[in-house]
Amino acid sequence: MSFLGSLFLWALPLAAIPVVIHLLRRRQREVVSWGAMQFLAPEIIHQRRMKRIDELILMILRTLVILGIILAIAQPMVSSGLFGFGTVQEEVVLIIDVSLSTDLEQQNQTLFDELKIAVNEELDELNDGTQLRVLLAGERPDWLYPAALELSSDTRSRLKQDLNKLEPTMASANLGATLMLSMETEPEQDVYLRKIKLFTDGFAEGWEADSNTLWQKIRHQQERAAISTSIQVWTPSVTPGNTYQNISLEEIRSLRTHVSLDELVTFTAVVRNRGTQPIKNVSLEWKANETDIGGSSIPSIEPGETAEVDFDYAATETGIVRVECSTPVKDDLKLDNRSERILSVVERIPLLIVSSAENVEPPSGGVRLILAALGQSSIAREIDHWKSVFEPRLIRWEDLEGENLDPYACLLLTEVPAVSEAVMQNLTRFVRNGGGLWIIPGPETNLDSFNASFHRGGAGLAPLPLEGLRSDTPTEQPYDVLIPPERTHSALNIIGDLERLDIHEVRLTEYIRQAAPDNFPSNRIWLETASGSPLVVENFLGRGRVVVQSIPFDLDWSNLPICRLYVAMIQEWLLYLAQPSAAQLNLEPGETFRFSTNSQIETNLLEVKTPLSQTKRPAVLHQEGENRVFFADTSWPGSYQLELKSEEADPQLLTPFYVSRNREESTLTPLSEALQQQLIEQGGLQFGEQQPEDISRYEQAEPPPTPFWTYLLLIALFCFAAEMLLTLFIARRRYSGSLTTE
Structure with missing residues (x-):
């Protein structure tokens, strides 16, 4: 037990005041005999015994009242498990890397498939009652559920279903920011052990291993956390020296995105060979609003080489045109084989x-x-x-x-x-x-x-x-x-x-x-x-x-x-x-999307569909006869859609918009052992299985103290009420009637 206000413990001697008063009242008095006293003696002896018992109880109650008030002011803290206060629980945070590089295929299975198998095995090993959180690592970390779940057979089954629906995204995982968020989140009540387990693909992109300040901050956050915290990293087995075939369509460029009808627009596809093998006869397929509009090709491209291919297109209809370029090349990382650019075509x-x-x-x-x-x-x-x-x-x-x-x-x-x-x-x-x-x-x-x-x-x-x-x-x-x-x-x-x-x-x-x-x-x-x-x-x-x-x-x-x-x-x-x-339909991650709609549209029916297939509400400002739509949650790269819901039919597409990706996520450079050791020393991370000393340190952590002064105040209040009732009862018994003789 500890006290937040230990200075007030010097007042504990005040609890002796009721005892001193009780002892003073028991001192011997001078006895004066008189003639009729012999008839009252039995009754006097009986009342004297009752009075001593009453005074003893009153002394104890008054002493408890003073002790309760003094100790409550001193604010004692007791262990969470003492006297059965609370249920000791463990919180587990599963961080799942959903970045583009997890889509790499090796031995007829993607790294993300291996990752999901490992997550399911981890769920099977956790005990019922464990508090569980799931965090997706992308450009910006995103909780899969808004609050922690208490693990049971039902929640475990639900979790597995939701996790199996996850797919790799076009994002780059910001692993440092994700770990910081997982540690800064307030734990549930009575939780004093937190295990963070990061499931990632083992590539260097996203770690920012050269940022010493970031990882020292993570180590410091881990050490000063209110609850004992461990960070364990799981990576799939990647064969050293693996060779990859990876054509990355980095981006599509054009001088303008706001063009006129029939205006010839030149698109430039930036293609890079981010694999380890040369690739010949790279063909590119161009589409406008899902309709084929032509093709182009690159004779050959060496590892690390970048090629730029121009393609001319003139829109024949006004409105929003989604121009997409993709390559049918069968390589090991398919998610970066396409890119798109959105045009706004106007007549005037x-x-x-x-x-x-x-x-x-x-x-x-x-x-x-x-x-x-x-x-x-x-x-x-x-x-x-x-x-x-x-x-x-x-x-x-x-x-x-x-x-x-x-x-x-x-x-x-x-x-x-x-x-x-x-x-x-x-x-x-x-x-x-x-x-x-x-x-x-x-x-x-x-x-x-x-x-x-x-x-x-x-x-x-x-x-x-x-x-x-x-x-x-x-x-x-x-x-x-x-x-x-x-x-x-x-x-x-x-x-x-x-x-x-x-x-x-x-x-x-x-x-x-x-x-x-x-x-x-x-x-x-x-x-x-x-x-x-x-x-x-x-x-x-x-x-x-x-x-x-x-x-x-x-x-x-x-x-x-x-x-x-x-x-x-x-x-x-x-x-x-x-x-x-014009509406900016080609954005960078985190850039706010802005769009103007007719003022007659019911703004509460507007929604944005994200690359994660989530549906979110945009902010709407009615200004100057029109509705101005703002959507700032654009941290996930890929295709978005602003839609108008309808109860009777499918949602009406108002406009698509596109958030570009980080090109370096296509770089498949493994996280070396030297960088792993650096993260272990600076960030306090554990790669692979936990060492016995780490498990012992984690499990021997003491639960955080729980405030106890509320209960002491209640006890003091109860004793004070009991003392008042007992005093009233004694007074009424003593003066309610005259003595009767037998």
Whole structure:
């Protein structure tokens, strides 16, 4: 027994007060005899004996009351098994690796099949009454059941059925985070032994063995855990030096995922040989919404080599298109033989162009040149095979303040004048919600007013301030030129194609200089002049994108509008700016899925089907006449589906979305003995069978102490009540009537 407030034990001598009072009351008194006393003597002797018994009982009760209060204040703790408090139990946490590499097949059986056999054998060995938890190890650990199960014949049968339904996923197992979660979870009451058993495939990926801090933290957590904890690791028998045949379809890339009808999109399949043997004649099969659309092939690919294969496709219908690439090659790890990319195909993308009144009615100057690049000229309309996805609408700057910007994917602002604060707030909200904004100041733009409204000291929409015209600084050069950009940015990939486009022939006679500090990120400067002045810069705000171009589309300023580069630049940059406004259907693990639906849809019927075949409810926000759907639980790679439930029919598919996987999970490098020893020393793990000394240390662990002061307070309260009742009874007996003689 231990005490949390042992200082109060110094008050224990106070329990002697009732004893002292009792002894003082028993001292001898002087006896005075009188004549009639001989007739009362028998009755007096009888009452005196009863009084002594009553006083003795009262003394004991009062002493127990004081002892109970003092001990309760001292907060004693007793062993859980003492006096039969609680039932001593063991908790077992089974961690099951469901990562992609567990799908590796050897000797006509996958590693995951071996893993499930081992888990079932472990269940058979556990005793009834054991508290059991099951944790799935993926990108983020996920409990198979929300609470611990008490093992019995029924729960054991249910567990085996559920475990046999499990299949490998496309995830990469984060084993360190999984072990931390299993140890940090609060145990059930009366549990003081916890055994964590990890069933994994034995490959190095997912262990993060080189992270000393992580495993030292796990060791520290294990040592300071409230209950005795052991961690045992089970791995299948893998023959050393095994050779594998494994073609991994790493990913499918495309410049855009928001495309127009009949637009030719180039997909790039990244294929890598992650096995140990060369593979010849690798064929790839392409599908769109489960329909075959063609194929491609790779003559041969050596171990460790990566090949990229392009495939062109044009969607013939609007809507969501799931483009899938797979290889029928029979290798040892089939789960990484496919990948997909989802397109949003639209017939028109709404675009709002804002300019001065003289350029709008009728369109003239730079606005007329922009419309020509968008296919809105008489010549472009005569070309039947070329269509522009953009549907432009022109308004004057005076009309922008009352304009609803929500229907538009992009805004293009030209000849920027001084604007009101209401307009700036409207533009900022538009960009934060995913809109694209292209700002092109012109000759009439007041630079100070622009900087005050759009730059705002670096906190506005424009990332850099405007500082003056090129002509303000005398130079001997009659014109400036553009430096061809690196093709690393998706918006600049085509612009930087020097073979097909003519960016090197652009001549700039005038432009507005933007003041870029030395620490300004170079990847946000899209175009730069040979003299070092940024011409086009990018900014990000919320979900949206902003591009500031400090040269108007005016032939008096440059020959850009008559270069081959011009049309491609207008189209590509507007498509890039429009991307965030569309639903993002290709995500990274953990990235939030966002989707907008009709406000008339019953939001309580929306559900998301995950790659684990689980059904989960998304979050829904009703805003501005539509329902905005958010789903953040995207830790498992693979295909998801947003559906609308129906009681009378099958669920209606609103849209699919796809979460990419970790490519390195396809690397089949075994966890070496040296790394195992490192995990044993740093993380306190046990590989294989437990050693006798580990079993002894685990089983000899003492149960945690249980608070006992509640019971002491109840005992003190009971004794106090008994003392009060006994005192009342004695008083009533003593004074209820006169003595009777025999």
